[in-house]
Amino acid sequence: MKVTKFGGSSLASASQLKKVLDIIKDDPERRFVVVSAPGKRNAEDTKVTDALIRYYKEFTSDKDVTQTQQWIIERYRAITEELGLKESIIQEIAEDIYDLTNLPKKGNPFTYDAFLAAGENNNAKLIAAYFNQNGLESRYIHPKEAGITVTAEPSNARILPSSYDKIEELKDSSEVIVVPGFFGVTQDGDICTFSRGGSDITGSIIAAGVKADLYENFTDVNGIFAAHPGIIKNPHSIPELTYKEMRELAYAGFSVLHDEALVPAYRGKIPLVIKNTNNPNHPGTRIVLEHSNDHVTVVGIAGDSGFVSINMTKYLMNREVGFGRKVLQVLEDLNISWEHMPTGIDDLSIILRSRELTPIKEQEILKQLTQKLEVDTAEIEHDLSIIMIVGEKMKSQVGVTATAAKALSENEVNIQMISQGSSEVSIMFVVSKNQEEKAIKALYNAFFSNN
Ligand code: ASP
DSSP states (O other): OEEEEEOGGGGSSHHHHHHHHHHHHHOTTEEEEEEOOOOOSSTTOOOHHHHHHHHHHHHHTTOOOHHHHHHHHHHHHHHHHHHTOOHHHHHHHHHHHHHGGGSOSSSOTTHHHHHHHHHHHHHHHHHHHHHHHTTOOEEEOOHHHHTOEEOSOTTSOOBOTTHHHHHHGGGGOSSEEEEEOSEEEETTSOEEEOSTTTHHHHHHHHHHHTTOSEEEEEESSSSOBSSOTTTSSSOOBOSEEEHHHHHHHHHTTOOSSOGGGHHHHHHTTOOEEEEETTSTTSOOEEEESSOOTTOOSOOEEEEEEEEEEEEEEOTTGGGOTTHHHHHHHHHHHTTOOOOBOOBOSSEEEEEEEGGGOOHHHHHHHHHHHHHTSOOSEEEEEEEEEEEEEEOGGGGGOSSHHHHHHHHHHHTTOOOOEEEEOTTOSEEEEEEEGGGHHHHHHHHHHHHHTTO
16 A cells, blocks of 8 residues: 655646646556645746745735635646636635635734645645546645644644554555645644645655555656766666665755655555656655665765865873863853764864854854863854765675775865764765765766666
8 A cells, every 4th residue: 555645746736637647547556545745837827825924925924815816726626627627616615715815813823834834725626636536536634633733833843653553544444545744733632733745744644554565756857866966967866775875865965755754654654755747757765674685786876065164183182081071162162063073183163054153153163262261263154065976785895995086186186074873874075065066976977877
């Protein structure tokens, strides 16, 4: 049994919905369908969720909402008309969109979430109606009925573990169940959304709850690419990734799936596949717990900019008990989260995201390092990028770093730092931002030129 989730671009128009119907009809194991709100039809278009944000802002600042209301309703009407759905569906959707203005305007932290959730909720109703009208017996289910109970953290809900038993009860339904993604209901009955892009999380929760054999996540690309297509022309898509590898790639800038979406499926030991609605016969990328034995060593190369490094040196640093703790205490006191800490004998660097710093915080760090920790030198280096080579099989393979370093040196990329965790899922290189593209190209050619 499979849980199948479709993203906004897969549901943006009637022609996309026809593909969705074919995909579900094509495999009787697809018993649960989780849907996003209608996304963009083209690059200039607006996502329904973004239009709902506008609607909320106009509503709460006492502006005229009519135009935005109409735009949203028309978005659904265009789809229902082209699909030849009954008029009652669009009437129900329109009423729901109008009724949002009956929600408390001030002082209720969940009103915003209720506006946003309307995008997925109405889309799920529309899609269930469309399936039924085309010979696929299906049923729309509200997250409350499905048992998706979440913490009361507006726009950042977390699933409550008690939900899973209730969700499991959906298992034996004879109809295809259509669930709106992106939100759950608190114990007090308020609608509360996950963070943006959170329909992926709902799909993962349902898959874990009903103990699906597979969680299929349909998007508009042939799976996860081995490198960013903006940098590498036509990179190949990765056939198989482990959850750990996916986490590393996502960390360094790959954003196909919502970060938190991996957790329920991972804990429930449910394999996941990312597929393309516009090319459903392509196998996509499978995300599994463990690779088969003969799997390639390096699966992907990711890069991300926006890093800074706090570099310090102090003679005999290695002998000073407590030095590292004191450095980290400086950061903790300023509420700064750090990412990596490569060290030498008498030097230490802390790599962090530049968004963690402000000019005032930078000054404070340098002051504390020189005055309190009495370092010999301290500086903050900006405009750095990290490049990650990812692959669990590197652990049992000699020479990956050598291949990478050779490729980088042949292309005159200066490696500023190298770091590898003991789990050896990835090797990280720090380079200057203006060498990031060159580095990714060099590494892609070194590891994937035969593909
Ligand atoms: N519609 C929501 C968003 O745009 C959630 C999702 O599509 O996953 O963030």
